[in-house]
Amino acid sequence: MADFSxxxxxxxxxxxxxxxxxxxxxxxxxxxxxxxxxKVLAEGAQGTMLDIDFGSYPFVTSSNTTTAGACTxxxxxxxxxxxxxxxxxxxxxxxGGGPFPTELDNEMGEELRRIGHEFGATTGRPRRxxxxxxxxxxxxxxxxxxxxxxxxxxxxxxxxxTIYACTHYNYLGETIDYMPxxxxxxDAKPVLKEIDxxxxxxxxITELDQIPANLSLxxxxxxxxxxxxxxxxxxxxxxxxxxxxx
Numbered sequence: 001m002a003d004f005s006x007x008x009x010x011x012x013x014x015x016x017x018x019x020x021x022x023x024x025x026x027x028x029x030x031x032x033x034x035x036x037x038x039k040v041l042a043e044g045a046q047g048t049m050l051d052i053d054f055g056s057y058p059f060v061t062s063s064n065t066t067t068a069g070a071c072t073x074x075x076x077x078x079x080x081x082x083x084x085x086x087x088x089x090x091x092x093x094x095x096g097g098g099p100f101p102t103e104l105d106n107e108m109g110e111e112l113r114r115i116g117h118e119f120g121a122t123t124g125r126p127r128r129x130x131x132x133x134x135x136x137x138x139x140x141x142x143x144x145x146x147x148x149x150x151x152x153x154x155x156x157x158x159x160x161x162t163i164y165a166c167t168h169y170n171y172l173g174e175t176i177d178y179m180p181x182x183x184x185x186x187d188a189k190p191v192l193k194e195i196d197x198x199x200x201x202x203x204x205i206t207e208l209d210q211i212p213a214n215l216s217l218x219x220x221x222x223x224x225x226x227x228x229x230x231x232x233x234x235x236x237x238x239x240x241x242x243x244x245x246x
Contacts, residue, residue, distance in 0.1 A: 027074065027075025030074050034080055040076075042070040044065055044070070045069075046061055046065045047140075048066055048140035049094075049098070049136065049140070050065050051063075051064055051066050051143070052064060056098045056099050056183060059098030059099070066144050067081060067084050067143075067144040081145070083147050083148060084147050084148075085147070085149070085150060086141060086149045087150045087152060088137060088140075088149065088151060088152070089132075089153045089156075090132065090153050090157050090218075091112055091116075091131055091132055091163075092131060092132055092133050093118050094127065094128045095125065096125075099184050099188070101130075101136075101166060101169060101183075101189065102131040102133045102164075102190045103130040104130045109129045110129075112156065113127065116153055131166055131192065132222075133190070134166055134177075134226070135168065135176070135179045137226060138177075139179040141228055148232075149222075149226070149229065149230045150230075150232040150234065151219065151230050151232070151233055151234065152234035153234065154202055154215060154233060155201070155203050155235045155236055158200060161197050162194055162195065162196065163195050164192040165193050165221070165222075165225075166191065166192055167192075167193050168191040169188035169189060169190060170189040170191060175191060195214075195221065197214060198212040198214040198215050199212075202235035202236070203235055203241065206243075208243060211233070229246060230245060231245055231246045232245060233245055
């Protein structure tokens with residue numbers, strides 16, 4: 001029989017620590033902060049496509065992962081939401097099952113996984129990788145009311161002669177530029193646009209004029225497609241490796 005005495009001691013230690021936490025009626029506290037003109041930053045968990053209502057069901061989580069989750073989770077009214085910052089990678093990843101039209105199930109995908117360290121932080125499970133999917137990104141922007149974008153992991157794409165962006169799907173004999181509701185059951189083939197890559201190492205850049213021309217063109221292309229400004233660019237994992245573009 002297993003001996004749980006050591007774990008039991010740790011459990012009760014944790015209980016004593018939790019007892020020290022101050023308890024508040026958080027919905028009143030947050031709304032009072034807003035009335036006082038204070039800034040409240042809410043960070044959503046997981047990604048839009050895992051939303052219980054509007055994600056790629058049944059490959060979803062059990063809660064609302066969109067901006068609406070800030071209302072139901074914090075008890076604030078939709079009218080109180082200000083800026084909505086959408087964070088996306090310069091390419092796509094997904095953990096576990098579910099639709100992934102741009103997935104690279106080949107050496108290129110493995111290279112993206114290796115360079116980008118695309119493995120689960122807790123489980124170590126390898127993430128699926130692929131090119132950026134603009135119909136899916138536009139869908140996320142629409143659902144969340146995104147007002148500004150942050151592009152991360154641009155440094156991972158350094159060294160590729162050519163990168164690609166999915167602009168449309170071939171779906172049931174049509175070419176569409178939006179994510180259909182039944183993408184889990186009907187195969188959508190990506191329509192890919194070829195884009196010139198960049199060779200420069202981005203991880204050490206600190207000034208806007210150091211951004212490679214082809215990366216700037218890539219961001220211009222994304223802004224034109226998405227209709228939302230890319231205001232921040234991340235070129236590495238450190239917080240100092242984030243450039244403010246506007």
